Amino acid sequence: MIKNLQILPILFLFITLIILIITISVYRKNFIIFLITIIGLLISLLSILCIKPTLIYPLILMDNYSLFYTFLILISALYCSIFYYTYFNKHEEVYMLLVCSTIGAILLVFSIHMTTLFIGLELMSIALYGLIVYLCNVPDNDSKVLESGIKYMVLSSMASCFLLFGMALLYFYYGNLSFTNYYFKIDNNIAIWTIIGIVLILISLGFKLSIIPFHIYTPDLFEGAIAPITAFIATVTKISVFVALLRLLMILPTLNNFLNNVITIISSITIIFGNILALKQTNFKRILGYSSIANFGYLLTVIIAMQMHHSKFILETINIYLLSYTLTTLGIFGAISIINNENLSYYKGLFWIKPDLTIILTIMLLSLAGLPLTVGFIGKVYIILTAINYQLWFILISIFLGNSIGIYYYLRIISYLFMNVNSTNFNAYKKSFVYYFVIFLSLIILLFGIMPQNLISLIRIFS
Template sequence: MNELQLLALLPFIVLATASIVVILLIAFRQSHTVIQVVGFLMMCMVVFATWYVKDTLPQAIPPLFVVDGQGALFTGMIIFSVLAIGLFSYIYFEDREENPKEYYILLFLGTLGAAILTISQHFISLFIGLELLSVSLYALIAYLRNRNNAVEAGMKYLVLAALTSAFLLFGMALIYMETGNMEFAVIAKKITTTSPTLFIMGLGIMLVAIGFKLALVPFHLWAADVYQGAPSPVTAFIGTVSKIGVFAVLLRFAQTIQLQHYPLAISIFSAIAIASMITGNVLALRQQKLKRLLAYSSIAHFGYLLVAFMPGNSAGTEAAIFYLLAYSITLLSAFGVIILLSTGQGDAEDLSLYQGLIWKRPVVATVLSVALFSLAGIPLTAGFLAKFFVLAAGVQQHMWLPLIVLVVTSVIGLYYYLRIISTMFAAPLPTLASPKTLHPFFYISTYAALIIMTGLLTWLGVFPGIILQGIKTFLLLH
């Protein structure tokens, strides 16, 4: 490994160091605040490191990694999500019973796993990254280990993730049997026939693991329970960081082997996309718990995302990245609101808690409204443009069936998003004011983060040009 290759890995080295720094801070008995602030600074350093090495990209580190513009983009999105999640975690874990310090080690290790996924170009790095992500999620989901919901969710995730890892390995073994190699680029070269049976079978079996992580139908059964049982910051982590990482590696694999040239694989993907869009939206319709509702909506949203992913052209890739960006900002601001409204007894999930919120806490309610508008895809928010780019990418390839389903299910989706907003505008129920014991600095910074994210959502929805230009420049580095 030469200097340039090491330099290209710098952001990932800093990220790995962050978890060790947290361990050392715990060893020297530092307080939660110190760990929080140092963790935040370390994540900022990762962002600076990514920016610093930008000019040396692309850099291949054979055989496991390739650090290119696309990987840097996804890593940047992951790190920004973790910055927000880390900030929300402070006020969440301060009024919970568990000692929150180990939480940050696991959070940063999970982030490392997701970041490794974005630059993998080999089955070994794919598997290690995915396991790093899953193993830290097992503990993160069950972090509040005296609460039955959390333990149940953690157990469910553990069993299902272990099972799907076995599927992933078996799929990899089948592809290795056909091609004799595990590097994406070499696999693409070795396949010469038009319908390689073992390869398609292996791909289908690997899809079980990928579909599980992205909560696509029919591998979505864990989503609602885990979203509800996990602590809210961890749910935000599952919804953004884990899914961005897995989608990044799926995208890279599909680009390298040129998935669009295998009609059977494309029909499998479109069936999954259509099933996810319909199931997610229909299940969310009558849901009364906000966290479960967001779980079903995430199933539907990753169905939409697959529509952008299937064409395999550059417009599709740009649309997918823009979609993920818009979706993660939206989801993070929605979860920020849930965390602000939660108390030590339980998370704010019942819709009745949100009744009349706009009259009691106008700022929080506005943030949640904008987030829900963006999820529903109302114009002037990022969600609308994201969906528009997905449609445009799909139209170029004449994928009419998934596109029609996308439009129809988006209309169905409007119902349940607007239902929450109408609840917030209803007459308020009399409730007791929750006592605030923390230093106001953390509330102020959380509010500031929420307002910035809401601003970003509207800015992306009105002037997407700068961001799109940025995505295009990064994508050229490959």
């Protein structure tokens, strides 16, 4: 018996994956495959309630923190599966790849050992290569999908090499790959090999998070992949990698001042340039790609603060910000999936044709901008409070400057929606069940924005 079956979410997903492989081999019916995927994800989601925090030594740690993000990853995967079914009702193998990538993401969240870190990262990434390029034969999307897939595959492979080399250096010096081992052995007289190893690992994970200067592939990836897969990349993959990075840095002692200063500079550059580069984009998904870069630049603030002092407030900040980012990102990509167009000019005058979707998009964009009465505002407030509490004044200036630029281009998109354009070129759309899921997300975003205390009380349970 494996620790009272504490790995139930991963176990159920593996069973779902096996069933999918067998079913696709003998009976190719899209609805049946979709139904199996949804049931598997839901059972895995419900199994979280049966898990008690525990350490499966020395590979996996299951605490409230990792269980919260497992819940977030499974919800995101569930939504992305639903988006895909209504967006592109064929190609059953996509569900198999999506479940496989989700398993890797959950393993990353649970990892407390370099082995599980690497296996989870590669399992997630390799399945992602397939998800991105699988639909390269879709009309008018062939070259974009293929280009984004090749870019991601080549650069991701290079990032994996950095990760392996960094792990090898740490193993060479300490003779152990467990995160907890470094906590006891690293002291103020930190060895040069340790610094190099940690830097190489940070570079690899920085690429997966699209932190500047490792961001070059991200806009092309967001543009090339179809909207449901882009939503999966923007939520599941980024959340899991950030949590794995945080897990590593929570266990490591305070990094030296030089490395802390480097992370501070990278955070500021990511915040400012991530927003600046979005200004002149005409593709909606490219704008969201640069927006995701900036959002994880904001989150680097808590990594810098954590190096000064570990506290529940920092964990609370991360939980609230990632929850608000996930809800908003899923909602906005859900709306894009319904409209089925990513050209920004297409959205001019949308209010006069589809007022319901315009209101939903407006709520999502205001939340991404971090304006009041939305859950995004609560996340931004927590980030600013963290910077103030730990006197990160340089970062604080970058946050205000970057967010001001972000508000400008989010409001520019909103102004497009309400322009008086006499056009009937909008495609007719059916109010599928995705439409009601997106409405539900917009209501949650407003509810938590208007009554944040409910959200904060919920988050504090897991912090």
